[in-house]
Amino acid sequence: MGIFSLRNTREILRDPVNLGFGLGFPLALLLLLTAIQANIPVEQFPIDRLTPGIAMFGLSFFTLFSATLISKDRASAFLTRLFSTPLSARDFILGYTLPLLPMCLVQSALCYLTACCLGLRPGWNLLAALAALLPADVFFIALGLLCGSLFSDRQVGGLCGALLTNLAALLSGAWFDVDLVGGAFSAVAGALPFKQATDAGRAALAGDLAAAAPSLLWTSLWAACALLAAVAAFRRRMREG
């Protein structure tokens, strides 16, 4: 399984356009919104609220990475070849998931480091905020595994690239309070993991782990459901050869 993980790491790291965009876009957004904040009289994007939201939003690109990798492997028959080897479903799921976890952590760490340069106060709470993103890491990667198992590489481009990143951006409360919109929008945002993951990050960054716990639990539940669905979809693909 280790060599299969290594292969997946190489495939992702050797795609500089995707990787650069995935890592760079959230940072560019952080810089832009901080610059806007510096030039407006009201406190719209305070760095300690903005950073956890942007860090969560950045993770949505990992859904695109994992979904694209799997769907391309399927399209090229590379996965068919691997299915004829002794690798088990567990090896495949771990092989696709494990290389992306450290990449998620690196991206989130870069986000917080950049925020520190922009005025965020460094401290141990940064580590807690990074740890609070772990369920969201798993959720986004698992969602990619699910989409990659179900859809073609062209379809995942639209679903995971355009749709998911917009959903994650709008429903996370990263740069506006979804409760201000209210109604169904607020209820949907509260039920989905994007806002919950952002809230968990904000509470952890503030050092209030008790406040982070319910959101962490909710995001973990979503992550577990996404992972189970991904395993089921992948096993089905294996059975279909």
Add this chain to the structure above:
Amino acid sequence: MTAIETRGLTKRYGEKAAVDRLNLTVERGELFALLGVNGAGKSTAIKMLSCLLRPDGGDALLLGDSISAAPRAVKRRIGVSPQETAVAPNLTVEENLELMAGVCGAGDPRARRRRVLAELGLEGEARRRARVLSGGWQRRLSIAMALVADPEILFLDEPTLGLDVLARRELWEVVRGLKGRTTVVLTTHYLEEAEALADRVGILVEGRLRAVGTPEELKALAGTDRFEDAFVALAAGRGAA
């Protein structure tokens, strides 16, 4: 000694039997070609034998292990080169080979990689990424990946599809070199390929084995001097065994 024995192997898609009660025996070290027109069931048969598809009826024993009861044991002893070129595009040629040796659990992947690079004439391309190789070189790499773990049974599904005549002849030499030490099951649309390489040939018609024998035996059975004429006569139902 028997390498492959199928007993009433069947695969259905709805009402249609893609492979219908296939009874076939392939001896160790034999090169067996499976011929048939499009949709005859060749690839479905290979997919079942390589544990990529579950049979709906019957079973097959590969070196004594059942594809239904012990697919993992079967997978440890086979190599598969799918019809489509199946390589990891962002890995180099040698990384692709080491990956396959690794996932198949073969010892000393580097030594195996060096041997296969030499056998397939891929040394000059060893450090190039698979995606920049020409179609012919990618096809060669795809076959090398099936060989690198030194399988006891090798399935080659349309191995020379899309290759120019020189590349095809070079590949024939590689396949000839396997005779005696590796059991090879080959599907092909090129009748001259089957005639030149195969010890025995099976002709599938609508999922059923219409005839089996050496090229000379099949010509005698159909009452023709040319192998192509024999195939046409047998596949069309004239002179069937």
